[in-house]
Amino acid sequence: MNPMWEAALGLGDQLRWAAQLRLPQLPSGDRVLVTGMGGSGISGDIAGLLAAESGRLALVHKSYGLPGWAARERPLVVAVSYSGNTEETLSAVAAAQELRLSMVAISTGGKLADTAQQGGVPHVGIPSGLQPRAALGYLAGAVCRVLEGAGVLPNQAPGLEEAALVLDSLFGKEGKGPGAQLADDLAEGLVGRIPVIYGGPGLTGVAALRWKTQFNENAKRAAYASWLPELDHNELVGWASIPELTRRLIGIVELRDHTEHPRVAKRFELTRQIAGGDVAFVGNVWAQGETTWAKLASLIGIGDLVSLFVAAQAGVDPLPVAPIEMLKQRLAEE
Numbered sequence: 190m191n192p193m194w195e196a197a198l199g200l201g202d203q204l205r206w207a208a209q210l211r212l213p214q215l216p217s218g219d220r221v222l223v224t225g226m227g228g229s230g231i232s233g234d235i236a237g238l239l240a241a242e243s244g245r246l247a248l249v250h251k252s253y254g255l256p257g258w259a260a261r262e263r264p265l266v267v268a269v270s271y272s273g274n275t276e277e278t279l280s281a282v283a284a285a286q287e288l289r290l291s292m293v294a295i296s297t298g299g300k301l302a303d304t305a306q307q308g309g310v311p312h313v314g315i316p317s318g319l320q321p322r323a324a325l326g327y328l329a330g331a332v333c334r335v336l337e338g339a340g341v342l343p344n345q346a347p348g349l350e351e352a353a354l355v356l357d358s359l360f361g362k363e364g365k366g367p368g369a370q371l372a373d374d375l376a377e378g379l380v381g382r383i384p385v386i387y388g389g390p391g392l393t394g395v396a397a398l399r400w401k402t403q404f405n406e407n408a409k410r411a412a413y414a415s416w417l418p419e420l421d422h423n424e425l426v427g428w429a430s431i432p433e434l435t436r437r438l439i440g441i442v443e444l445r446d447h448t449e450h451p452r453v454a455k456r457f458e459l460t461r462q463i464a465g466g467d468v469a470f471v472g473n474v475w476a477q478g479e480t481t482w483a484k485l486a487s488l489i490g491i492g493d494l495v496s497l498f499v500a501a502q503a504g505v506d507p508l509p510v511a512p513i514e515m516l517k518q519r520l521a522e523e
């Protein structure tokens with residue numbers, strides 16, 4: 190089995206690993222800034238979502254240095270990089286060290302682990318040998334456990350464990366369960382098309398971002414994510430003027446949650462009525478489970494499989510991300 194399929198079907202086991210993770214002694218925090226990029230950085234979006242639900246503040250920073258407010262608000266900085274060598278994340282860490290902010294580092298090793306060791310910063314090690322995006326359960330699980338250890342999030346184990354159970358039943362034995370079937374059907378609707386993923390505020394929005402980036406990296410395909418209610422104030426107008434193109438090439442997938450705001454639910458329906466005729470395909474996926482972790486994992490798990498089915502239809506190897514490697518190499522030479 191291609192390692193990307195193996196990792197996608199292993200998401201539940203990664204979340205179980207995170208639930209059992211033994212944490213080092215951690216600094217406590219009030220507000221948190223998670224810094225990381227790409228397949229690692231999305232852990233910060235997930236942490237932000239869970240923190241907001243608990244009435245706490247965790248923001249994600251996906252760039253160099255730190256945001257201007259960090260010097261004054263003095264957040265606990267959680268630096269997450271699968272490789273440990275991502276330059277934006279290392280730059281944020283250097284800025285945090287300059288400000289003497291409390292910090293925790295999460296990586297498989299790399300310069301981030303070295304910097305942490307030299308600076309007396311607690312470091313959480315992640316299993317190595319995967320593509321960063323294939324380690325989402327390890328990364329996001331570890332980030333949220335660290336926030337639990339810092340006193341920002343409540344006990345994460347019940348949510349992580351429910352998420353793993355929901356994935357078990359969606360994927361079934363050998364990845365042939367109902368979630369895999371749904372993913373295959375959605376991939377059929379997206380053959381030769383550009384996926385546009387619609388999420389709402391909160392968990393479906395975070396899942397939409399993950400779907401988009403998985404289409405980009407696994408299927409090597411342009412894909413976009415947009416969010417309700419905001420898209421009803423702009424993008425809604427944008428589908429009508431080149432129907433010969435959009436009716437052939439655009440496939441929208443709506444990510445839904447039974448507990449979404451009722452006006453957002455209404456907006457999903459009306460948006461589909463208004464824009465659905467101007468695109469080639471509209472499909473949807475409903476989140477499953479009770480906890481936020483389970484709902485998020487169900488949407489992400491299915492999305493990961495859709496991106497892999499789309500890659501398979503197009504004869505594309507989902508694993509390598511040559512343009513990202515090339516760009517990093519060129520930046521290193523500058």
Ligand code: PA5
Pocket residue numbers: 226227228229230269270271272273274275278320321322406510513
């Ligand atoms: O999926 C990928 O390979 C990228 O999005 C990486 O996650 C991103 O470039 C950051 O690298 P790292 O996760 O090692 O910090």
